[in-house]
Amino acid sequence: MNYFLKRLNDEIRECKNLENQDWWFFYEQIRFEFIIIFILSYFFDKNFQLLDIDLKSEIIEDLSKPSIWTLISIIRKLDKDWDLQWTNRYLMWILDVYPWFRNNTIWHWYVFWDKKADFAKYLENLYKNLMSKTELSVTKGELWFINENSDIIYIENISPWYSNWYSISHDWNKTSWNCPLQTKEFDPNHVYCQLWPYKYFCLSPFIHIEDTGKKMYLFKWIKDILSLKVQYNQLFETSSNFCKEWPKIWEMTINEEWNRQISINKTIRNKITLNDSIETYIQTWVEEDVKEFLISNRSSVAATIWWHWWVWKTALIQYVNNEIFQNSKKYFDYIIFLSFKDRRYNWYRWQIEEISSSERITCFTDVIRRMNEVIFSEESDNIDNIVNNEDKILTIIDDFETIEENEKKSIINFIDKLNVNNHKVIITTRTSYLTNVWKELPIKEFDVDKTIEFLLKYIHPKLGFIQYETIKNQINEEIKKQIFNVTSWRPLFILQFWILLIQNKNIKASLDRSWDIKNSEEAIEFLYWRIYNSLSEDAQNAFVAIWLLVDKDKPVGEIDRIKFILNIDESKFVNSFEELIKLKIVEIKWNELFTVYAPEIIGIMRKYLKTNYNCVKYSEKYNEISKGVWPxxxxxxxxxxxxxxxxxxxxxxxxxxxxxxxxxxxxxxxxxxxxxxxxxxxYLWKSIEDYIDLFKDNYDDFINDIDYSLTYSSHLNHINTDSSRKESMNILLSVNKKYSLDDDDKLKVLSLIVINLSRNIILERNNLNTQSKYKEILEDDYYKRRKEIRVVMRNIDSIYWIGLFNKIKKNIDRISSNGILSEYCISALKQYTEICIRINKYEEAKEICIFCINNFKEHGGFFEAKKTLAEYFQKNNT
Structure with a gap:
């Protein structure tokens, strides 16, 4: 039974009986359009595969944005045997009349509100005329199936001998059937119409059912041409979000557009120019991390693949892109590769080539337009369409550091709007700009073996077997090290060495000529030209000052000398050097020495020193060092x-x-x-207890050295025994009493005293409460000791706290600009607030909290401390 048509006829009869003109008119419209789609399904199943490829493509393109006129036009194109246009010309005329009627009445139905009953009657007559013509044409064609008696069947599965289906009656009763495979080659999960006797045609993808027919869907449009995803309208419901892919129905029809391509798993991506060595790409330990993030991670939308200079970031992400795109399993509906890369290095010619703006994206607007092109096949600036899209989308943004800061911020803000359940974003960059924003996936470097593996893998398909084996046999352990040294393990230099190898056909001759690979002006310019601009101001100053202390033959310098030349706050120096270390500009050799990671950078340092506004000042400081005698x-x-x-x-x-x-x-x-x-x-994994005597035995020699005393005290405190904490406190008290301290040292020492005294007495109080809970102490002893602890807490207030708090308030501007000093002071304020709460000095705790919130709210590094104090304030205020 055609229960679609039966259900529509029942609804129409009920509306007429109830004289509900609105719904009568609505269901007449739906019934007629159902008939049009039903006829379209018949001719599509009968003739679509017989058409030439151009006409197929044209029909599918029309179905992506169809109107009623379009559907009628497609029926004409599919009616290649003229079943309608010749033998049933009156029926074709009826179909042609409907679009005209729809556009001139239904489209403006609100204008003719009082004529709905007339319009409904007109549609009813049009339907009856159509049905009468299909019944008369039984001897001329097969269009007699358009009635309630034809059966709608759903193919559940295919067994070795039978197709298993079910048909559904108008009251949703399911009747199961088996059909021999010889009758027809059915496809599972497809809907068919059964013509009597034993003839069938496929209604999918234009008519579909779910939930054993309880949900009935009519074709709306092809949402995406490449994946052939169809969006439906649900009959008798308002939902229109249901989509389903039907790749087999129109397989081999379209698999590529001018700017998009589709894989075997029906993932769609934009066409990209692949790195010409991607087939040679070898694993660098991070591929699985990237795949795990893309496929399994549900906590982060975005991740950065970052590392310094030219180390295969683009090749890595293109390699992963290809693996996901070509996988038998589908992970994403769309993969969008966007590159800001504005230069490339031609290692065949050893020269830099500019990439025109037409070959890349240049701004945030380009990102949105390109994403809309791939996902929706339209050039649009609409961000909401992307944010609200429920498909699985992977977006890759390459060379992020190339663009302006305001464009970066726009992209970051856009990514923050994306839903992690639908979107993944990978950004490649040579700076650490985003490593504190999103998940970090740093690339690791090639070692000696990976360098040789890459070289051999690259040259293998380019040489004959005998020549390849000859070169391979020349590579012993010593040669490996030489190749590693001349190429600095970087793929750029390895590929240049390969060119020498092809030319010389001999390893030794190639090594003799490889001296200039790393030193060519173009290679150095390409690798390092953006290093300086990617650094913070303090790191830029450290970068240029390093040149004064090193040269290419001896790229090693002392950290103390750099500190002396820069003459900046310790925290700024530490931050700037950490930035240089993270970007592999320098490496620290233990605590006192640094080495420039790549000697080629030293020339860049010299170049930028000349333009740095501190050039004269740094040179004068260096001259002061040169005049002294290094101990x-x-x-x-x-x-x-x-x-x-x-x-x-x-x-x-x-x-x-x-x-x-x-x-x-x-x-x-x-x-x-x-x-x-x-x-x-x-290095030796010893505990503090094992080497604390090192500080103790030499304490007398450094008893007047504040830094030494504070370091010794800190080590004792970390041992965390009663005796060590007591000894640590004695040292702090001695420093505070004996020395004439400047304001900063005084603040630091007083803060440590308050911190340690507060922690120790709170710990003792907690232990006392635990003893009382488990009856390990007599009640009289408990109250006696509790009273003593309370006295100690009040002594902290009267002896140390008042002086410290007054100093903090007096020097708040200087403290706020000194990160290390701020840390000491905030910790002291936080600890003393704990004491105030325990001795019921809530007003004082409130004062401290308000002071901290007002004066340290911009101190991002201590946000948690501020938050805790704010919580205390809220708690005690209520």
Missing amino acids: IGNSLLIRANDLRDKDPQNAVVSYLELINNKTYSKDIRKKAILNLANFYKL
Whole structure:
């Protein structure tokens, strides 16, 4: 039974009986358009595959934005045997009349509100005339199936011998059937109309059912041509969001457009120019991390693939892009690759080539337009369409650092709007600009073996078997190291070495000529030209000052000398050097030495020093260093540092020689103590208890050194025993009492005293409460000790707190601009607030909270502390 038509006829009869003109008119319209789609399904199944490829493509293009006129036109194109246009010309005339009627009445139905009954009657007569013509044409064609008696069937599955289907009656009763495979080649999950006797045609994709026929859908349009995803209108419901892909129905019809292509798994992506070495791409340890993020991660929309200079970031993401695109399993509906890259290096000619703006994207607007082109096949600036789209979309943005800051911010704001359930974004960049914003996926470098593996894999298909084997056999362990050194493991230089290898056909001759690979002006310009502009101002200053202390033959310098030249706040220096380290501009060799990662950068440093506004000042500071005599102990300290990796046992001996020889300056000996303590902890995995005597045995020599005393006190406090905490506190009290401290040191010491006293007494109070809870202390003893603890808490207030708080308020402007000092002061304020709460000094706690919120609200590094204080304030205020 054609229960679609039966249901529509029943609805129309009911509306007429109830004299409901609005719904009568509406269902007459739906019934007639159902008939049109039904006829379209018949001719599509009968003739579509017989058409030439151009006409097929034209029909599918028409179905992407159809009107009623379009559907009638498609029926004409599909009616290649003229079943309608010749043998049933009156029926064709009826179909042609409807679009005219629809456009002139239904389109403006509100104008003719009082004529709805007339319009409904007109549609009813049109339908009856159409049905009478189909019944008369039984001997001339097969259009007699347009009535309630034809059966709608749904193919559930295909067994080795039978097609299993069910048909549905108008009251939703399901009747199961089996049909021999020899009768017809059915497709599972498709809807068919059964013509009597034993003849069928496919209604899919134009008519569809779900939930055993309870949900009935009529074709609306092809939402995406490449994936052939159809969107439907649901009959008897208001929903129109249901979509389904029908790739097999129109397979091989369209698989590519001028700017898009589709894979076997029906993923659509924009056409891109692939890195010409992507087939040679070898794993660099991060591919699986990228895939895991794209496929499994549900916590982050975006991730950055970042690393310094030319290290295969684009090839990596193109490799992953291809793997996902060509996978048998579908992970994304759309993959959109967008590149801001404005230059490329031609390693065949050893020259830089500009990429025109027509070959890339240049701004945020380009990003939105390109995404709309791929997803919706239209050039549009509409952001909401993308944000609200429910398809799975992967967007890749390459060379993010190339664009202006305001464009970056626009893109970041846009990505923040995307739903993690539908969108994934990968950004490649050579700066750490976004590593604190989204998930970070850093690339790792090639080692010696990976360098050789890449070289051999690249040259293999380009050489004959004998020549390849000859070169491969020449590569021994020594040759491997030489190739690694001349190429600096970078794919750019490896490919240039390959060109030399092809020309010379000999490893040794190629190595003899490879001296200029890393030193060519074009290669250095291409690799490093944007380093300086990508740095913060402080890091730029450190970058150019380094040139004063190093050269290509000896790219090693002392951190203390850079500190002296820069002459900036310690926290700024640390941040700037961390930035240079993260971008692989310099590496730290233990605590005192740094080395320039790539000697080729040194020339760039010199170039930018000339343009830096601090050039004269830094040169004068360097001259001051040059006039002095570098202490002899410093070379021994450097030697001890150098022995850490090579000979740990002798490293310890060298440090102790420096420490125990009191003829060396206290500054050198103190550095040796601190370096040795760091070596014990980080390299030899020793606990603080194992080396605390190092500080204790030398304390008398440095008893007047505030930094040493505070470091010793901190180590004791970390041991976390009653005796060590007591000893740590004694040192702090001694420093506070004995020394004439400047304002910053006074603030630091008082803060540490308040922090440690507060923590210790709160810990003791908590332990006392635990003992009381488990009856481990007598009640009288408990109250006695609780009273003593309360006295101690009040002493903290009267002896130390008032002086500290007054100093903080007096020097708040200076404290706010000093990150390290702020950290001490905020920790003290937070700890003392805990004390105030426990001794019921809520007004004072409230004062501290308000002070912190007003004065440290911009101090991003201590947001949690501010938040905690604000919570206390809210709690106590209520």
